[in-house]
Amino acid sequence: MTTIFDVAKEAHVSKSTVxxxxxxxxxxxxxxxxxxxxxxKKLHYAPSYFAKGIRTGETKTIALLVPEYxxxxxxxxxxxVEDVAYPQGYMIIVCNTGYPVSEKEYxxxxxxxxxxxxxxxxxxxxxxxxxxLEKIGKKMxxxxxxxxxxxxxxxxxxxxxGFESSRKAVHYLAETGCVRVGYVQNTDxxxxxxxxxxxxxxxxxxxxxxxSPDLLYQCPMKKEKNxxxxxxxxxxxxxxxxxxxxxxMAAIDLLxxxxxxxxxxxxxxxxxxISVIGYDNIELGExxxxxxxxxxxxxxxxxRVAAQLIIDQIQKKTAGKEKKTFEGRLIIRETxxxxx
Amino acid sequence: MTTIFDVAKEAHVSKSTVxxxxxxxxxxxxxxxxxxxxxxKKLHYAPSYFAKGIRTGETKTIALLVPEYxxxxxxxxxxxVEDVAYPQGYMIIVCNTGYPVSEKEYxxxxxxxxxxxxxxxxxxxxxxxxxxLEKIGKKMxxxxxxxxxxxxxxxxxxxxxGFESSRKAVHYLAETGCVRVGYVQNTDxxxxxxxxxxxxxxxxxxxxxxxSPDLLYQCPMKKEKNxxxxxxxxxxxxxxxxxxxxxxMAAIDLLxxxxxxxxxxxxxxxxxxISVIGYDNIELGExxxxxxxxxxxxxxxxxRVAAQLIIDQIQKKTAGKEKKTFEGRLIIRETxxxxx
DNA sequence: CTGTTAGCGCATTCAC
DNA sequence: GTGAATGCGCTAACAG
Numbered sequence: 273m274t275t276i277f278d279v280a281k282e283a284h285v286s287k288s289t290v291x292x293x294x295x296x297x298x299x300x301x302x303x304x305x306x307x308x309x310x311x312x313k314k315l316h317y318a319p320s321y322f323a324k325g326i327r328t329g330e331t332k333t334i335a336l337l338v339p340e341y342x343x344x345x346x347x348x349x350x351x352x353v354e355d356v357a358y359p360q361g362y363m364i365i366v367c368n369t370g371y372p373v374s375e376k377e378y379x380x381x382x383x384x385x386x387x388x389x390x391x392x393x394x395x396x397x398x399x400x401x402x403x404x405l406e407k408i409g410k411k412m413x414x415x416x417x418x419x420x421x422x423x424x425x426x427x428x429x430x431x432x433x434g435f436e437s438s439r440k441a442v443h444y445l446a447e448t449g450c451v452r453v454g455y456v457q458n459t460d461x462x463x464x465x466x467x468x469x470x471x472x473x474x475x476x477x478x479x480x481x482x483x484s485p486d487l488l489y490q491c492p493m494k495k496e497k498n499x500x501x502x503x504x505x506x507x508x509x510x511x512x513x514x515x516x517x518x519x520x521m522a523a524i525d526l527l528x529x530x531x532x533x534x535x536x537x538x539x540x541x542x543x544x545x546i547s548v549i550g551y552d553n554i555e556l557g558e559x560x561x562x563x564x565x566x567x568x569x570x571x572x573x574x575x576r577v578a579a580q581l582i583i584d585q586i587q588k589k590t591a592g593k594e595k596k597t598f599e600g601r602l603i604i605r606e607t608x609x610x611x612x
Numbered sequence: 613m614t615t616i617f618d619v620a621k622e623a624h625v626s627k628s629t630v631x632x633x634x635x636x637x638x639x640x641x642x643x644x645x646x647x648x649x650x651x652x653k654k655l656h657y658a659p660s661y662f663a664k665g666i667r668t669g670e671t672k673t674i675a676l677l678v679p680e681y682x683x684x685x686x687x688x689x690x691x692x693v694e695d696v697a698y699p700q701g702y703m704i705i706v707c708n709t710g711y712p713v714s715e716k717e718y719x720x721x722x723x724x725x726x727x728x729x730x731x732x733x734x735x736x737x738x739x740x741x742x743x744x745l746e747k748i749g750k751k752m753x754x755x756x757x758x759x760x761x762x763x764x765x766x767x768x769x770x771x772x773x774g775f776e777s778s779r780k781a782v783h784y785l786a787e788t789g790c791v792r793v794g795y796v797q798n799t800d801x802x803x804x805x806x807x808x809x810x811x812x813x814x815x816x817x818x819x820x821x822x823x824s825p826d827l828l829y830q831c832p833m834k835k836e837k838n839x840x841x842x843x844x845x846x847x848x849x850x851x852x853x854x855x856x857x858x859x860x861m862a863a864i865d866l867l868x869x870x871x872x873x874x875x876x877x878x879x880x881x882x883x884x885x886i887s888v889i890g891y892d893n894i895e896l897g898e899x900x901x902x903x904x905x906x907x908x909x910x911x912x913x914x915x916r917v918a919a920q921l922i923i924d925q926i927q928k929k930t931a932g933k934e935k936k937t938f939e940g941r942l943i944i945r946e947t948x949x950x951x952x
Numbered sequence: 953c954t955g956t957t958a959g960c961g962c963a964t965t966c967a968c
Numbered sequence: 969g970t971g972a973a974t975g976c977g978c979t980a981a982c983a984g
Contacts, residue, residue, distance in 0.1 A: 275977055286955045318724045322666040323977035326960050341690045347682030354708060366706045368694060384658045500899040559840040615961055626971045631963060641969060663961035666976050
């Protein structure tokens with residue numbers, strides 16, 4: 273391995289000068305700089321990651337915590353994070369927060385590794401989560417990407433406003449002439465979807481539409497882990513209702529897709545008899561028949577913004593408190609229509 | 613920050629002794645060990661990641677290179693890698709090899725970071741890839757997870773045998789009475805699917821089934837990036853053929869699903885008129901109607917094995933040359949049936 | 953503008 | 969079984 277000392281010898285200068293060149297200190301004679309650069313190239317010198325770290329304290333690494341890997345949503349987010357982190361010299365360690373037991377231990381290990389910052393996603397927003405993260409936030413830059421958590425905390429955050437988006441979707445439904453709007457929710461304490469549901473309730477209220485408990489179908493996700501199948505159960509539920517809704521909103525697209533498929537199987541016309549709106553704008557919704565009306569969030573862009581927020585914190589060492597929210601965009605396709 | 617020296621002072625011993633305790637050197641009096649451990653706990657001491665690295669040369673980090681993040685397949689693989697890596701103290705840096713331009717640069721950066729090992733996936737298997745990776749392999753443990761690449765290289769590898777699996781699927785089709793078997797392939801140089809295609813050809817040959825170029829539909833993936841839509845095009849192609857196949861195999865499930873959906877839309881009965889087999893066993897195939905017959909590979913398990921292979925290499929410093937292959941498993945569902 | 957010096961926190965000899 | 973000394977490769981004062 274070639275060290276800074278070898279380069280110094282080769283270029284007939286001191287280690288410090290080499291260090292200055294490597295770190296782009298402008299106060300170096302261009303002659304000497306050239307000589308050093310030549311030596312660096314000749315010897316294929318690259319500064320030792322560790323030795324550098326021991327002095328600067330930086331690993332040039334950001335941890336991205338996600339609750340689930342096998343989910344394209346987080347894949348897209350990852351793309352966004354990398355888009356901005358990699359060009360600035362940061363690499364990403366990905367961590368699974370899906371096992372709540374070990375989450376604190378995981379973060380502990382991250383701290384020991386001198387990670388430069390954490391981008392935090394989760395499904396599990398317990399009451400103790402926010403204080404815990406804020407404590408971590410004192411030691412290390414952190415950006416939250418969960419709406420519910422963000423709203424309980426002063427930490428910087430990036431998220432899509434599921435409340436607003438759902439609220440507006442109800443307004444849209446009301447404008448198209450729907451009056452009884454059902455809701456399909458997955459129960460496994462995914463806070464983001466909880467907030468979407470709240471937005472739906474608010475929308476109902478604002479539009480003067482009634483809500484009754486039977487309009488909410490809660491999928492028993494413990495039992496059925498497959499969202500599409502769960503959605504199909506929901507479809508059956510609404511189809512068999514005595515006083516059927518004329519619209520159904522779902523907390524996520526897969527649920528909506530399952531619901532549509534079951535409803536059609538039972539002979540119910542979509543969107544003529546029941547309008548359906550999903551959430552997330554996954555690819556599948558675009559190609560399923562009829563194409564799903566849904567709410568889209570700019571996942572990749574959100575990843576980008578989160579990464580930049582973290583890097584700003586790292587570099588300015590300011591404890592930013594910014595919260596950036598993104599509005600979901602309603603994408604009207606074939607599962608909704610204007611009623612006459 | 614608390615250092616080894618603080619602990620030494622607190623426990624009234626020397627730094628060396630603390631180091632020994634931390635590194636579980638058995639040659640330490642149990643009395644002193646207890647004292648040191650107490651001090652460690654009291655002071656919340658954890659060894660400096662950098663200082664340790666500078667001495668041991670290890671980052672306790674494995675890089676997982678994948679060509680695409682937003683793909684559940686790699687998410688599953690990641691789960692497997694983490695399953696075995698994390699308990700042994702390793703964390704994962706994920707890298708995108710999807711931008712071929714920067715791939716070498718990316719690996720270069722990984723080397724500079726003293727990553728302990730690389731698990732390598734790719735879509736792009738050019739002729740120069742194998743030699744390049746073998747050169748890297750001399751400096752750092754590496755495990756290949758690509759069938760085509762593995763077959764050109766002496767490096768250790770873990771992959772599912774797409775050739776064999778496809779070959780066998782053709783046999784199955786032949787046994788159910790199919791004679792004209794079409795194939796849907798995505799063209800964008802994804803080597804794994806190329807090999808699957810070759811297995812199909814071999815199977816055809818072995819079963820005495822004819823092949824003609826019109827039986828192969830190559831999706832123009834440059835134009836249409838959505839696999840399901842691409843599959844729908846394929847469905848249209850086969851439906852409009854004068855001499856329709858009685859079975860179609862697809863290189864990946866999404867293609868197969870699109871194909872089935874289009875075929876049915878055009879009034880063709882699945883599986884009665886045309887049998888369809890996908891590849892990958894994605895969740896969607898299980899719930900789409902009719903449920904897709906497909907080939908499943910143990911992705912997560914493969915991730916586990918790859919991780920263990922890397923760790924073995926790291927720790928024994930042996931340049932393992934093992935290749936572990938997994939057979940795909942044919943999952944017969946509703947898009948194929950016995951013909952009479 | 954450049955060289956010298958002094959650690960950063962740890963593992964690893966080598967003595968004792 | 970334990971301690972003192974050395975150096976890993978680098979950056980950051982401090983001189984000059």
